[in-house]
Amino acid sequence: MVKALAPLLAVLLAPPAAVPAAPTAVAAPAFVPTRFTVEVVGDGPDVILIPGLTASKDVWRGAVAAVPGYRYHLIQVSGFAGAPARGNKQGPVVEPLAEEIARYIRANRLRRPAVVGHSMGGTLALMLAARHPELVGKAMVVDMLPQPAELLGSSASGIRGLADMLESVSGTGFGQGLIDSAVRMFGNDAPVNVRSDRDVVARAAHELALTDLTPELPRIRAPLTVVYANPAPPLAATADGVYRRAYAADPAATLVRLDGSGHMVMADQPQRFAEELRRFLTP
Template identity: 25%
Template sequence: MRKLICRVGLLCVVLLGMMGKSFAQSFSVQRIGEGKQAIILIPGFACSGDVWNQTVDSLRSNYTCYILTMPGFAGTASEANPSFDNWTKQIADFIHNEKIEKPILIGHSMGGGLALNIASTQANLVKSIVVVDALPCLTAIYNPNFQSRKISDDEFAKAGAQLLGMGEEQFRRQAYISAVSLTTDSLRYDELVKWSLTSDRQTYAKMYYDYSNVDLRPAIKNISVPALVLLEHPFKKIAPIVEQQFGNQPNFRLEYAGKGLHFIMFDDWEWYIQQIMDFINN
């Protein structure tokens, strides 16, 4: 009887440990490299961690890279209630649980937003951040009067109904149109479309509307670590509006790519990787 109780108790401990790990790491993680300094790379909306492959090839010799793919995106298992705030907490918990000492965060698009949010809420957790083509509030660029507000589940359901109701072929066409608008590298189109098609549609819809409602402009003042922001070339045309969102913080350095679109790592590779190397090596 005593042995049975011990076995049941041990099973409970194991299951609780697995549950805790599952919550903390609902995103997928790939670790590459053995350098002392850790770098966590966070991809953007509906993207695989493979978006960082070329970047990691340049970093792996001197850094330990943790490449994430967020839950429900690009074939990764989805979770019940994805949200921008919950993903922020999960990444912070991952850093704590894995005892990763002062990592550098590199985030693209929504991943850049997550890096900004982590740095603004966890002041002592990270060494520095690199934000690749993300703004504190993208929606405000198109709607200057935008104000973030709490959106009910019913509103999310109604807003996402059109997206969720798309047939596979219509969704594929939309994903292809999106890919063409986000990179000048036509060889990447099929890959971007594949990531969208293998993303969980519920997660896709929920996170699209959730992230559209994010406004980190008030939080920027709380970021005290060095921050490099790499922006796509078209943003240079509205530089004063873009830079106003970052509040002229002295620890922020904003640089604009000389060519290309949203996927700067594809469209202006040499400039992009040189900017990152100069920043993280100083």
């Protein structure tokens, strides 16, 4: 009897067979933007800061120091201010940049951050708010119109010939002079301009000149604040009229005029700008 049960007992008393290990989960690679880099500063609600044409992320340093209590994401556009061109080395710049910032917001699970953009950065803030309304909690545009050509007293259609010429000669000495002049007309500082990749600047300026986001303003659901410069206080009524007409499609937009300031509002009126940024970010 015992002999008959021996095979069964051997099976029952045998050590359990090794269980194959479960396959190790491979984490999806983190999203690494190519059209910009990011420096994250501080703690608190998320705020994305986007500089203008040719500019460095450092234009925001004073405002960040003056308005603590937030986690600031300082965007540095590839090809501007000495940064390698990377993903902006060829083709369009502005619209793909807006899409990559939107992807950055999603990839990092930022919960409806505030987006603040100066000049070209303001165009990007408008694009994000209009085209990805679910991602943007509130938006501030600093000294930029929905149709950037209006800053030069023209329109997207009226400036097309000049914009096309500027892009076509960007690699020549004459073209570099034209680009420098265009950047100065937009008000950015020459030292940063010199360090920027002029081909990237030319393509971005070409896109800006032909952009008109006016029809997209009604898509914006986030509260919108527009801070605009008025270098000559006697012309305040003119500046007010230009900005009121430009943003009429978003009647809820808050328009704030800063007298005595040039295009680089953060540098020209740092204390007043910090006050407006604090007011904008306060829940």
